Amino acid sequence: MDDIKVGLTPKQRAGNLLGSFGLIAILLIIFGFFSLLIPKLYFTWPNLRDMIRFSSYVGIGAIGMTFCIMTGNFDISVGSMLALAGVLGASVALKAGGIFGVIITMAAATLLGVINGLFVTKLKIPAFITTLGMYFIFRALAYIYTNNNPQYIQDRFWIFLGNGSFLGIPLPIYIMALCYVIAYLMLRKAPFGRYILAIGTNSRAAALSGINVDNIKILVFTLIGVFVGVSAVLNGSMLGAANPGMMGDGYEFQVITAVVLGGTALTGGSGSLGGTLIAAMVIVFLKTGMSNAQVNSYWQQVATGLVLIVAVSLNKLKFWLIGQTQ
Template identity: 35%
Template sequence: MPSTQAKRSSVTSEKGATAPRVRFMRRVVTAVGVQNISLLIAIAVLMAVIGSQNPEFFGIANIRVIGTAIAITGVLAVVQTLVIIMGALDISVGSAAGLSSVTSAMVFTVSGPFLGVVSALGVGVLCGLLNGCVIVFGRVNPVIATLATLAAFKGVAQLISDGRSQGYTGADGFFVFLARGTVLGIPTLIVILALIALLIHLILRYTSIGRNIYAVGGNDVASRLAGININRYILGVYMLAGAVAALAGILITARTGSGQPISGSEGLELESITAAALGGAALKGGKGTIAGTLLAVILLGILTNGMTLLGVNSFWQNVAKGGLLVVAVIIQQLRSGERRIGLPA
């Protein structure tokens, strides 16, 4: 009998010791998020596979290349996440970036870097305001509205630049600092991405504005009945998206040394939407995190860099990104438990 009691007490003590560890792990999983853990595992596996094929992948120089390469896509993906959480979409961010890039370079050649940057940001805000006005006052679906402005902004950029790169900023200290400078040893492009991500994360997590954006995306009817001015939020979020797109355009100008109407900005809308969806932002709105989006951006950057190092045809990169977007949407549908189109109820 004493031996049986000893065994029971031993089992009880083991359970008592295990329980805090289980609770701790649950807290970690909750804090990080299941979606983010999946992304971390995918990143680790991808790095292991690529690194085993090409040891240069883990070099400091290559890591810096990945970091600077994802910066422009990253800032757009972060603000795209904000738009998606609100229950909308902005397909025009790439074209707005191209128009802002051309504007920054053309004004720079006449008035210098300060006015070049300010004018580009102004153009971006106007692009966002136009998107918001079409959606709010024209009562147009955000996808259709921004699909139309995608073509319009691209056309304007081609008209004012005659379809060619404009200006030369490669000798200007400010643009060189943006493209190749460092802050405390960290590339400026990565610092800018981190600051934009931190700003939007703080807005979403710790302000009433962020809570209202989640509410609008989750249930716009209930939000309206609760007194939230939905139209004001739509206009504000799209103007912010336009400003961040303009920042991306300025970074494109800095990296290429000239204003680019199309080259450098084409396809950025797809990459930003893919990163946001892959990071867990629900395309129907009301759900998403900046941390998840950043992990997805890193995953896409590693995938692109790895395919380049391994000599994979660059066209396959677009195939991979499109495939990841499809996978992300399928996963969202499965998790939501909603009826899929074409399947019996």
């Protein structure tokens, strides 16, 4: 951390420490706890490898959401978007082959992102409520399109994307790493990153200083679509099917939790992609640990809800310690 300077009060130091190392500590504690509890199931290389592989599902989708929350907006529709793009792509793959299926999945998700962006900017309504409407519309379309039948994915190329390995490391991990590098460059090295932070800090000031706020917002929602598309391809590949009802169920919740747990302020204006990535891993590490330890799935559900509340409270605590008001 380059902003730990001389002259900080102990409270501010604690806040900075909480912000930068808190999350890694949480990840290590969870990993250590379950490793001691169920070492044979949990503390193994295949399990660790698989947990990171599964992290790509939430991790990649959370990239777009990180941008979105940085601008002070939300997209509730990502889970339904994942399902609709997934079933469209899978049905195409059955007829035209996996490559076309993957392309259609990506294209469909991107298009749905554009539609979200247009509605959000043109309706001038808080994004969460517009996308809440889309959450139901996309899911309904996925049901209607498939007549509520799962679309099986058997194409070898598509299956390979989510399950294959290169040099002993699963492909989804490479894909996730690539997505994060691209997103990092966009956020820190391109004007786009400055624009979204400016919009999140003060939308009106950003508009007055010449930023085309609507266009940037449309781009942000489009990027959500792009990254959800990648997630849909990998998720479909790992599951071997795109199910209109189950695919992406609760996804929006996991993704928002990852972003918030990663330290992005809900009010916009600040955030970190690295935090989102580690938080996505925290979610998967915790979920896998609970499943392996045979925790009742209903308790797991309660736990995921609590994690989000605790994450937001920790964020509040961090900003309170540093002395900023969110």
